[in-house]
Amino acid sequence: MAVTLDSLPRLKSALGRVRPVDPDWRHRAEVKLANLTKPPNSLGRLEWLAARLCAIQETLSPRAAPRRIVVFAADHGVTAEGVSAYPSAVTAQMVGTFLRGGAAINALGRAASADVWVVDVGVAGDIDTAGRDAWFRSRRIRPGTRNITEGPAMSHDELAAAIDAGFDMADAAATEGVAVLACGDMGIGNTTAASAITAALARASAAEVTGRGTGIDEQTFLRKIDVVTRALRVNRPGRDPLEVLRAVGGLEIAAIAGAYIGAAERRMAIVGDGFIAGAAALVAAELCPSFLDYWFAGHQSLEPGHAVQLRLLRQEPLLQLEMRLGEGTGAALAMHLLSAAAAVMNDMATFDSAGVSRCREVIEPEAADA
Amino acid sequence: MAVTLDSLPRLKSALGRVRPVDPDWRHRAEVKLANLTKPPNSLGRLEWLAARLCAIQETLSPRAAPRRIVVFAADHGVTAEGVSAYPSAVTAQMVGTFLRGGAAINALGRAASADVWVVDVGVAGDIDTAGRDAWFRSRRIRPGTRNITEGPAMSHDELAAAIDAGFDMADAAATEGVAVLACGDMGIGNTTAASAITAALARASAAEVTGRGTGIDEQTFLRKIDVVTRALRVNRPGRDPLEVLRAVGGLEIAAIAGAYIGAAERRMAIVGDGFIAGAAALVAAELCPSFLDYWFAGHQSLEPGHAVQLRLLRQEPLLQLEMRLGEGTGAALAMHLLSAAAAVMNDMATFDSAGVSRCREVIEPEAADA
Numbered sequence: 191m192a193v194t195l196d197s198l199p200r201l202k203s204a205l206g207r208v209r210p211v212d213p214d215w216r217h218r219a220e221v222k223l224a225n226l227t228k229p230p231n232s233l234g235r236l237e238w239l240a241a242r243l244c245a246i247q248e249t250l251s252p253r254a255a256p257r258r259i260v261v262f263a264a265d266h267g268v269t270a271e272g273v274s275a276y277p278s279a280v281t282a283q284m285v286g287t288f289l290r291g292g293a294a295i296n297a298l299g300r301a302a303s304a305d306v307w308v309v310d311v312g313v314a315g316d317i318d319t320a321g322r323d324a325w326f327r328s329r330r331i332r333p334g335t336r337n338i339t340e341g342p343a344m345s346h347d348e349l350a351a352a353i354d355a356g357f358d359m360a361d362a363a364a365t366e367g368v369a370v371l372a373c374g375d376m377g378i379g380n381t382t383a384a385s386a387i388t389a390a391l392a393r394a395s396a397a398e399v400t401g402r403g404t405g406i407d408e409q410t411f412l413r414k415i416d417v418v419t420r421a422l423r424v425n426r427p428g429r430d431p432l433e434v435l436r437a438v439g440g441l442e443i444a445a446i447a448g449a450y451i452g453a454a455e456r457r458m459a460i461v462g463d464g465f466i467a468g469a470a471a472l473v474a475a476e477l478c479p480s481f482l483d484y485w486f487a488g489h490q491s492l493e494p495g496h497a498v499q500l501r502l503l504r505q506e507p508l509l510q511l512e513m514r515l516g517e518g519t520g521a522a523l524a525m526h527l528l529s530a531a532a533a534v535m536n537d538m539a540t541f542d543s544a545g546v547s548r549c550r551e552v553i554e555p556e557a558a559d560a
Numbered sequence: 561m562a563v564t565l566d567s568l569p570r571l572k573s574a575l576g577r578v579r580p581v582d583p584d585w586r587h588r589a590e591v592k593l594a595n596l597t598k599p600p601n602s603l604g605r606l607e608w609l610a611a612r613l614c615a616i617q618e619t620l621s622p623r624a625a626p627r628r629i630v631v632f633a634a635d636h637g638v639t640a641e642g643v644s645a646y647p648s649a650v651t652a653q654m655v656g657t658f659l660r661g662g663a664a665i666n667a668l669g670r671a672a673s674a675d676v677w678v679v680d681v682g683v684a685g686d687i688d689t690a691g692r693d694a695w696f697r698s699r700r701i702r703p704g705t706r707n708i709t710e711g712p713a714m715s716h717d718e719l720a721a722a723i724d725a726g727f728d729m730a731d732a733a734a735t736e737g738v739a740v741l742a743c744g745d746m747g748i749g750n751t752t753a754a755s756a757i758t759a760a761l762a763r764a765s766a767a768e769v770t771g772r773g774t775g776i777d778e779q780t781f782l783r784k785i786d787v788v789t790r791a792l793r794v795n796r797p798g799r800d801p802l803e804v805l806r807a808v809g810g811l812e813i814a815a816i817a818g819a820y821i822g823a824a825e826r827r828m829a830i831v832g833d834g835f836i837a838g839a840a841a842l843v844a845a846e847l848c849p850s851f852l853d854y855w856f857a858g859h860q861s862l863e864p865g866h867a868v869q870l871r872l873l874r875q876e877p878l879l880q881l882e883m884r885l886g887e888g889t890g891a892a893l894a895m896h897l898l899s900a901a902a903a904v905m906n907d908m909a910t911f912d913s914a915g916v917s918r919c920r921e922v923i924e925p926e927a928a929d930a
Contacts, residue, residue, distance in 0.1 A: 227657050228664050229645065229774035233889065234862065234882030275599070276917065283916040287597050292909025294598050301896070301903040404599035492604065509879070511897075512604030519603065526671070526896035527881075533671040539662025546653040547646065 193346055193432040201353055201451065201477075208454045210480040211245040219244035219535070226538040227546050233534060235508070239486070240531035246459050246484055247369070251536050254459070254528040257304040257370035259518040260359045260449060261288060261295060261324075264312030264352075264441035265334030266379030267343070268421070273382045273414040275404045278334070281378050282315030288376070291323025294515055295374055298522035299324075304372070306518075311355050312377075312441030329355040331441055338386065338421040342437045344444075349432070352441045356448025364456035370528055371453045372488070373446040374518020375466035378404075381493065384469035385418045386438035388495045390427055391472045392502050395419075399495035401465070401514075431476040439469070446470035451477065454484040459528060461521040464491035464514065468499040475503055488524030489513060563716055563802040571723055571821065571847075578824045580850040581615040589614035589905065596908040597916050603904060605878070609856070610901035616829050616854055617739070621906050624829070624898040627674040627740035629888040630729045630819060631658060631665060631694075632812035634682030634722075635704030636749030637713070638791070643752045643784045645774045648704070651748050652685030658746070661693025664885055665744055668892035669694075674742070676888075681725050682747075682811030699725040701811055708756065708791040712807045719806045719814055726818025734826035740898055741828045742858070743816040744888020745836040748774075751863065754839040755788045756808035758865045760797055761842045762872050765789075769865035771835070771884075801846040809839070816840035821847065824854040829898060833891040834861035834884065838869040845873055858894030859883060 195202040219241035224230050231237060243252040263285045269278045287293045288308045299306040306324040310317060314333040319326055331351045335343035344352070356373075363371050377383075381403035388399040396418035402411055427437035435444050447470040453460045454474075462471055462485055474481045487500055490507035492514040500507060508524045541548050565572040589611035594600050601607060613622040633655045639648045657663045658678045669676040676694040680687060684703040689696055701721045705713035714722070726743075733741050751773035758769040766788035772781055797807035805814050817840040823830045824844075832841055832855055844851045857870055860877035862884040870877060878894045911918050 226664070227654065227662060228885055232774065232883065232885040233664060234884065236881055236883065236893075280917050283914070284597065287909060287914045287916055290909070290914070291907070292597060292914050294596070294603060294904060294908060297903040297907035298900050300907065301900045404602065508881070511606055511878070513602065513606065514604065515598055515602040523606075523897065523900055527893065530668050530671045530893055533667040534664060537661070537667035537670065538664060539657060539660070544653070544657045544660070544662050546657060547650050 193349060193436050197346065198350055198353065200357060204357065204451050204455045205478050208451065208478050208480050211483040212248065215245040215248050216241045219250060222250050225540040227541055227544050236531050236534060239527060240535050243459055243528060243531055244535065246457055252532045253369045254532040255303065256368050257525055258307060258363050258368045259295060259299050259304050259372045259374055259522055260307045260309060261374040261376055261518055262309050262311050262442035262445040263376040265314035266377055266383055266440055267335050267337035268339060268382050268417060269379040270337050271339055271417045272410065273417050274378050275406045276378050278378045279315050281376055282313050282317050284376050285310060285313060286318040286321060288324050289319060289321030289326055291321060293517060294519050295517035295522065296323055298519050302522040302525040304522060304525060307359065309355060309359060309445065311352050311445045335440055338438045339417055339424060342425055343439055344436055344441065346436065349436045349444055352444035353448035356445040357452040360449045360452025360456060364458060368458060370461060370525060371458045372461040372463060372518050372521030373449050373467050374463055374521065375442050375446065375516045377440055377442050380440050380442065380466050382414055382417060383438060383440040383443060384466045385495050386421045387434055387469040388472065388499055389418060390422060390429065390434045390438065391431060391476060392498050394498055399498050401493040401495060431473040435473050443470050447473045450474040450485065451481060454481045460485045461488045461524050462486060463488055463518050463521040464516050465493035465496040466516050468496050471503060472499055489520035491520065563719060563806050567716065568720055568723065570727060574727065574821050574825045575848050578821065578848050578850050581853040585615040585618050586611045589620060592620050595910040597911055597914050606897065606901050606904060609897060610905050613829055613898060613901055614905065616827055622902045623739045624902040625673065626738050627895055628677060628733050628738045629665060629669050629674050629742045629744055629892055630677045630679060631744040631746055631888055632679050632681050632815040633746040634811035635684035636747055636753055636810055637705050637707035638709060638752050638787060639749040640707050641709055641787045642780065643787050644748050645776045646748050648748050649685050651746055652683050652687050654746050655680060655683060656688040656691065658694050659689060659691030659696055661691060663887060664889050665887035665892065666693055668889050672892040672895040674892060674895060677729065679725060679729060679815065681722050681815045705810055708808045709787055709794060712795055713809055714806055714811065716806065722811045722814035723818035726815040727822040730819045730822025730826060734828060738828060740831060740895060741823045742831040742833060742888050742891030743819050743837050744833055744891065745812050745816065745886045747810055747812050750810050750812065750836050752784055752787060753808060753810040753813060754836045755865050756791045757804055757839040758842065758869055759788060760792060760799065760804045760808065761801060761846060762868050764868055769868050771863040771865060801843040805843050813840050817843040820844040821851060824851045830855045831858045831891040831894050832856060833858055833888050834886050835863035835866040836886050838866050841873060842869055859890035861890065
């Protein structure tokens with residue numbers, strides 16, 4: 191069954207409800223920023239962030255909390271080709287570690303005052319769910335995608351179920367008042383899927399968008415480029431983002447795309463993560479350009495394909511810290527900048543209220559008007 | 561009286577007590593980082609930060625709190641030359657705003673969970689000290705520096721007093737257990753002084769290191785370059801950092817240099833701010849190369865001279881957000897990254913404790929040893 195928007199009614203109706211943000215709110219925020227006790231634009235990209243946050247929330251007193259990081263986990267049949275430095279079993283093991291609070295995303299989520307949810311949409315192995323340091327939802331669709339060098343990663347209905355799992359998490363977050371949402375990923379082999387998606391949507395070669403993922407040697411790296419090339423040749427997914435996602439994507443990537451569109455529909459600010467979440471952002475932006483009104487490029491990963499994605503999305507990353515972990519860790523770090531931007535809007539005095547003289551350039555035109 | 565280290569006994573003895581950090585602690589931190597549940601080095605510069613923090617504190621469980629931002633305020637006689645978009649009166653007005661909690665550094669200090677101290681080391685105007693949203697210390701040495709196009713900014717004893725004010729604030733912070741210290745600045749005209757210091761110490765022309773500060777027009781910008789050139793021609797301070805500081809510096813810049821060296825002496829982690837604090841960092845690093853073991857480049861300002869400073873210091877900034885405000889705002893934003901780095905060291909599990917399989921490259925050498 192071909193993937194079309196008509197065959198995915200929930201996605202179709204959500205796309206119809208994602209509204210572009212009102213530029214008037216952004217303008218009003220810029221006027222307020224110009225009156226705060228600082229030289230005009232002297233807070234640079236923080237002011238840009240603040241104005242965007244105001245436009246999303248339609249307020250001049252935006253909030254950057256509560257915030258949540260939802261990590262979607264799934265396995266990848268393509269690991270049979272030997273594309274990763276880690277065995278597939280690590281996906282389930284790391285989900286257990288998330289639940290016990292010992293992973294990087296737990297540490298950085300706590301540091302960011304964000305709660306961490308973990309959703310199994312397609313892990314192959316057994317998960318030890320005893321840990322209580324992150325919320326857990328089991329929405330396993332199948333035990334990992336099929337090997338994309340042999341055929342499509344998933345069926346139409348599996349794609350629909352994965353996207354729906356993302357929507358459900360966005361809806362739950364909105365219902366609970368979350369203002370800032372990020373999505374992370376866990377899935378051994380998923381940089382291979384993200385490379386294939388990026389190559390297809392950016393019309394780039396596998397070599398341009400494939401990197402070393404968790405840290406593979408030269409021989410594995412060359413094999414990985416070949417695997418991406420073969421996956422695209424076998425599946426011929428064209429340029430339709432949903433068909434690309436179904437053919438060479440991953441269940442966690444599809445779920446992130448669903449959560450992203452659901453979050454934009456529910457007017458949450460969305461903080462992008464690295465290369466895997468970036469592949470979902472490409473899909474979401476192709477389906478719905480207004481999605482980018484809600485999405486911030488949290489950081490730029492070391493994966494070369496992430497730079498390709500950000501160029502295609504025309505977004506500058508907030509952070510560049512040579513990270514390449516995923517899980518939502520880059521987004522977690524960037525969340526602090528949203529808090530800081532909200533604090534500027536909410537906590538600063540204006541020149542008039544503080545009794546501070548304005549700069550001469552500002553004074554003179556006003557005096558001329560008087 | 562010529563400025564020499566012998567004429568500044570407190571500075572001299574402090575410099576003798578700044579110890580280089582022990583590289584063995586950094587190595588031990590790197591070993592711990594390699595065993596945490598993430599691909600090796602996948603947290604990039606966050607791991608580098610974590611290892612540096614461990615080396616400063618000589619622990620594998622570093623802390624990034626309590627943290628404090630000390631804003632040193634002073635006026636500049638050179639404003640008589642018409643180098644700023646704002647009148648000098650704004651310095652005192654902004655100090656009042658800091659104390660009432662309405663400035664950018666208040667908003668970003670709160671967002672960073674840092675307390676904010678404000679120290680008057682040379683404000684010219686009257687300060688309304690009624691506000692209680694920041695701690696205030698009056699250590700006014702004189703009402704602003706002299707006009708540096710006519711002679712030295714300050715006398716030997718005034719320089720000594722400004723540096724001592726910085727030492728006192730570092731000592732107070734250390735006594736109160738502060739782990740992370742940043743210094744900010746407030747002083748209309750201080751980008752002119754910072755430009756002159758940077759030109760002298762970087763052997764650069766005024767045009768290479770002078771920017772538009774709070775936002776000046778083209779004519780003022782050209783005049784500012786001429787003012788910096790004249791200040792250096794009139795004073796001929798040479799390359800001695802203390803003589804440069806006395807001749808063309810500022811009282812707040814001297815105080816920051818003192819606080820920086822005092823913080824390194826007391827083994828605090830120091831987060832750098834923008835162009836003004838950067839001029840103090842140049843002085844501190846010239847006096848004491850080990851100072852850089854304790855100092856992190858928090859962000860890169862839009863001021864062109866800041867890039868020159870960071871190149872001279874051989875430091876990569878943690879953040880690049882097109883900011884140019886000073887006050888400690890860039891440092892405040894970067895403090896979150898130190899918290900995140902500490903959280904990685906303190907909160908993450910190891911592969912062994914989490915029961916997660918290592919990557920193949922790591923397993924094999926260990927198996928060979930067994």
